[in-house]
Amino acid sequence: MRIIDVSERLLPISRCTDHALPTGGLTTSIAAVTTNMLRDGKPVVGYGYASVGRFGQSGLIRERFAPRVLNASRELLMNNAGDNIDPFRA
Numbered sequence: 001m002r003i004i005d006v007s008e009r010l011l012p013i014s015r016c017t018d019h020a021l022p023t024g025g026l027t028t029s030i031a032a033v034t035t036n037m038l039r040d041g042k043p044v045v046g047y048g049y050a051s052v053g054r055f056g057q058s059g060l061i062r063e064r065f066a067p068r069v070l071n072a073s074r075e076l077l078m079n080n081a082g083d084n085i086d087p088f089r090a
Contacts, residue, residue, distance in 0.1 A: 005032075005070075008062055009031075026054055029056035030049045033048075
């Protein structure tokens, strides 16, 4: 299994239900990690989000993390059994 694509989007979020209050520009990042593994003819995709702190991490994901996992060798990312991607290694 290999990671073949990492897609990321930045979304506004609000901690308040009162729309009259400003959100302060809070954002979160959502990501989709696509692999070359197929199930029922479709690629296996993992999803995640980051909502720690005040702002999403678009720049870090696009400029640093995505290129690293896309260029990493299969052996560096696989779990000990060799049958799945280890999220901590990735």
